[in-house]
């Protein structure tokens with residue numbers, strides 16, 4: 001079962017703005033007519049009902065969205081880059097490189113996981129009363145990129161838990177049409193198996209969660225990965241063998257599984273559950289009834305006595321399941337926006353609100369004196385905020401430097417330099433390029 005995948009994604013870069021002037025036969029000096037660059041394409045993850053696992057990502061692990069077109073003269077704007085859609089099966093949890101998590105449960109639900117870069121403005125946009133022939137245009141910004149961790153968590157209404165060999169698969173085979181392998185040894189089942197319990201008016205999806213042993217929550221055995229699948233169930237059936245062949249104590253076995261559930265996630269401990277004392281056929285009927293009475297008095301959950309061999313108690317179990325699992329199934333609940341994590345829930349239509357994650361534009365920048373030469377101070381200005389400004393301009397363009405100075409001034413950087421003793425004409429290293437900055441000059 002391919003229930004995990006790591007993929008790399010990159011949204012498209014924005015197109016560059018154009019630096020262009022109108023050329024007309026009879027107009028000696030045309031005005032600026034450079035169009036804007038288009039927006040880079042976003043990367044979106046969509047929940048697709050026709051998929052069952054994450055196998056497709058073994059063949060393809062890189063996804064790139066189109067870049068935006070460059071602007072052109074005659075005020076032609078670049079086209080926006082096309083969105084790249086990544087399809088995942090229902091139940092997929094997506095974690096972005098920055099830790100943001102999205103739960104994709106309802107078919108059609110979409111989330112934007114990487115935003116395309118904005119397009120650069122063409123020189124037409126910089127025209128104003130003081131600058132009628134702007135010789136600068138912005139560059140498009142890169143799109144967001146990073147690694148996505150995908151994890152598929154089954155959407156089951158009921159989880160069957162219990163120690164290996166407890167009889168989970170046998171029970172699933174008896175109450176649903178699933179045909180899991182049954183064996184007289186532990187770890188017969190190596191991955192979760194789903195079955196559907198039908199009644200006249202509803203269906204419950206039941207998952208056999210194998211491999212839980214002491215230490216499963218810390219990664220021992222197979223159970224750790226599968227515990228994640230239990231997270232979304234709405235009711236657990238805890239199978240406890242009354243007369244384990246290895247002579248272990250049913251009470252201790254019960255406690256072991258409960259502890260692992262709790263350690264994995266305290267929320268699991270608060271899920272409603274049924275305790276099914278199983279393989280009742282291996283005990284004398286009176287011993288079975290006595291155990292039932294004793295367990296019922298001791299644990300806080302309803303207790304049933306069942307046997308997959310004889311069918312004893314199975315009709316009662318079926319009834320209890322149908323009665324206790326809330327009417328709306330996991331899928332409905334998810335579609336109504338109450339998914340396991342309550343994140344990125346879908347709207348009423350069943351289609352997700354388009355959750356757009358915009359990282360706050362980084363504000364950090366630094367100003368420092370780096371040395372002295374020829375009697376003048378040298379400075380360095382850096383940080384993500386500065387990098388973003390640098391990325392925008394092609395400083396070969398005549399007006400770009402003055403415009404960039406304006407932006408640095410707007411950010412408070414020129415004032416910070418001056419407060420440190422900066423004199424107009426000092427050399428300033430801005431993002432790796434050294435300028436003789438003269439911010440007094442008109443912009």
Ligand SMILES: Nc1nc2c(ncn2[C@@H]2O[C@H](COP(=O)(O)OP(=O)(O)OP(=O)(O)O)[C@@H](O)[C@H]2O)c(=O)[nH]1
Pocket residue numbers: 162163164165166167168169170171181182183184185186187188189190210211278279280281282306307308309310
């Ligand atoms: N006598 C009796 N044996 C049972 C019953 N249910 C299961 N068994 C036997 O118990 C053994 C284990 O059953 P499974 O259903 O494979 O148990 P499991 O919990 O799925 O085990 P793993 O997949 O290994 O975790 C098999 O030999 C079954 O035939 C029952 O009600 N009565």
Ligand SMILES: [Mg+2]
Pocket residue numbers: 168169170180181182188189208210
């Ligand atoms: Mg099994």
